Amino acid sequence: MHKLLSTHTLPHHALALLSAEATRSRQQWLARQLPPNTLIERAGLCVARWLLAMAPHAQSVDVLAGRGHNGADALVAARWLHQLGRRVRVYAPAGNPASTDTSTPAQLMRATQSAGIAVFMDEISWLRQQASGGTADVLLDGLLGIGISRAPTGAVQQAIEWINAQSTPCLAIDIPSGLHPNTGHSPGAAVRAVATLSLLGVRPGLLTGQGRALCGEIWWSDLQPPSAAIHPQDAYTPEACAVLSGDADWRAWQHLHARRADEHKGTRGAVLVVGGGTGMHGALWLASASALASGAGKVWACSLASDTQAPLRPEIMRWATSINPNDADFAGKVVVAGCGAGTAWLDAPNPSTHDLTLERLLTQTERLVLDADGLNTVAARPAWAELLRQRAAQGKSTVITPHPLEAARLLGTSSSAVQADRLAAAKALCSQLNCTVVLKGSGSIIASPARLPYINASGNAALATPGSGDVLAGWLGGLWAQTPHESCDVHRLCMVAAHWHGRAALGHAGPLRAQDLVEAMAALHQAPARL
Ligand SMILES: NC(=O)C1=CN([C@@H]2O[C@H](COP(=O)(O)OP(=O)(O)OC[C@H]3O[C@@H](n4cnc5c(N)ncnc54)[C@H](O)[C@@H]3O)[C@@H](O)[C@H]2O)[C@@H](O)CC1
Ligand SMILES: [K+]
Numbered sequence: 001m002h003k004l005l006s007t008h009t010l011p012h013h014a015l016a017l018l019s020a021e022a023t024r025s026r027q028q029w030l031a032r033q034l035p036p037n038t039l040i041e042r043a044g045l046c047v048a049r050w051l052l053a054m055a056p057h058a059q060s061v062d063v064l065a066g067r068g069h070n071g072a073d074a075l076v077a078a079r080w081l082h083q084l085g086r087r088v089r090v091y092a093p094a095g096n097p098a099s100t101d102t103s104t105p106a107q108l109m110r111a112t113q114s115a116g117i118a119v120f121m122d123e124i125s126w127l128r129q130q131a132s133g134g135t136a137d138v139l140l141d142g143l144l145g146i147g148i149s150r151a152p153t154g155a156v157q158q159a160i161e162w163i164n165a166q167s168t169p170c171l172a173i174d175i176p177s178g179l180h181p182n183t184g185h186s187p188g189a190a191v192r193a194v195a196t197l198s199l200l201g202v203r204p205g206l207l208t209g210q211g212r213a214l215c216g217e218i219w220w221s222d223l224q225p226p227s228a229a230i231h232p233q234d235a236y237t238p239e240a241c242a243v244l245s246g247d248a249d250w251r252a253w254q255h256l257h258a259r260r261a262d263e264h265k266g267t268r269g270a271v272l273v274v275g276g277g278t279g280m281h282g283a284l285w286l287a288s289a290s291a292l293a294s295g296a297g298k299v300w301a302c303s304l305a306s307d308t309q310a311p312l313r314p315e316i317m318r319w320a321t322s323i324n325p326n327d328a329d330f331a332g333k334v335v336v337a338g339c340g341a342g343t344a345w346l347d348a349p350n351p352s353t354h355d356l357t358l359e360r361l362l363t364q365t366e367r368l369v370l371d372a373d374g375l376n377t378v379a380a381r382p383a384w385a386e387l388l389r390q391r392a393a394q395g396k397s398t399v400i401t402p403h404p405l406e407a408a409r410l411l412g413t414s415s416s417a418v419q420a421d422r423l424a425a426a427k428a429l430c431s432q433l434n435c436t437v438v439l440k441g442s443g444s445i446i447a448s449p450a451r452l453p454y455i456n457a458s459g460n461a462a463l464a465t466p467g468s469g470d471v472l473a474g475w476l477g478g479l480w481a482q483t484p485h486e487s488c489d490v491h492r493l494c495m496v497a498a499h500w501h502g503r504a505a506l507g508h509a510g511p512l513r514a515q516d517l518v519e520a521m522a523a524l525h526q527a528p529a530r531l
Helices: 020-032 038-054 069-083 104-114 123-133 154-165 211-215 247-256 281-294 358-364 372-380 382-390 404-411 415-420 422-433 468-481 490-503 514-522
Strands: 002-005 015-017 060-065 087-091 118-120 138-142 170-173 195-199 217-221 242-244 270-275 298-303 333-337 367-371 397-401 436-439 445-447
Touching (some): 038 217, 069 104, 069 138, 118 123, 247 490, 270 281, 333 468, 372 382, 372 404, 372 468, 397 490, 422 445, 436 490
Parallel strands (some): 060 138, 087 118, 138 170, 333 367
């Protein structure tokens, strides 16, 4: 059993994530090699041990069991907890299985009743029991697992709503009931758990969209005896549908790019940040301060505004288009464009040849991070979206960093449609624009052509503050500038930047204001490992 994620911990290694379908294949493959019901027995025992470790003082447990194998796990756990002297009550809102039903869950239900455990099959008797017997110390959610096929309705939906209305903490078996294992979206009611124990592997839906908010602390078990355990480093198994980022990759990047004693600013790359339209200088300030704090050697800021400009940090150079009119000025620089740009690029009907028009950035920069209003502008001008798409074929690299609404504008859909399947949305954007996509939000997704997507493990609601995205774009540009062109794996670089951004918020209840976030990220620079 491994703890994967909590408010204060992150995974050490990257971890392969399995879809519900791949989990079933793994389950069937394992089941063929084992006596009947071994996996369910292992799962139930594992759940009981986990519950006792999570709530060692709990004397009473209310177990909610559905009709499927998630409910079967719950019934095996109930049996163990009963045997270990806990007061256990079971509520099975889907009712009694028929006496002719020979499925494993039905057999386990009969065994539970024969073992003398109190089982309730209808809401009225369950609620009466709650009123007379008092509430339990812990709830165990085994209503629905990865077999969810529709939004919960009827008695199951009511049971989910009942769980969420209790002040008693709820532990979820495999996945909070109602959450979709692949997408992290709940089409209807879903359990809000304090912790979730994922079985046989970890599904991406636990880690993105609503997953993080509904799962609470995330644990997992491969249900293997220790000698056969699948090592958590097994991150790139062919069954994987995505990879969860881990601290190790982030630390490795820092180690590889640590400052040598003989370095100077010219060896740490250069970043040009373009943005800050009228009234939005702060975004330009934050992105350029972030690029600087990431370690970039030279940082220029180019404001698209005509009104008074806010002061920048003194280390940052101003880029005036009248001073730097040549295309060659982009050479060797990473350009971060769009932070707080507003409608500046759409509103300039007759830009001068020296202006940093978006068209010019799309056609002439080698390495481009396009964020915020840069993306909204591309969404509004299909011809510019085509220029973006063509960049890869011209040997130019592009990263786009949309939040769900910006992604929706680019895809011509709604942000709720993006949130309903964030992995699919990120992959669709990636193939539509032929570039690397960082889809921000809870469980940021990083998608690149022909690569397995990453889900960022770090980050929490403390980052849901204005300017947080500008900080990420600037930091990403800054790291990119410091990475030698020939060895740069942009997909991995984005994972490192997103991990770093979220890691600075670890343990923060929030809100973490963007300017403080830059400093918190800067404080995470580490000296290279020594013997
Ligand atoms: N079979 C095995 O060997 C193992 C199964 N495991 C457990 O089994 C679970 C998967 O079991 P199942 O495939 O039986 O699926 P579930 O236990 O998730 O339940 C599926 C059942 O619920 C019904 N259902 C689907 N959506 C519903 C909804 N919205 N409202 C009401 N009923 C709904 C389905 O028709 C089906 O009868 C995993 O999540 C895990 O907990 C683990 O114990 C590992 C081993
Ligand atoms: K569940």
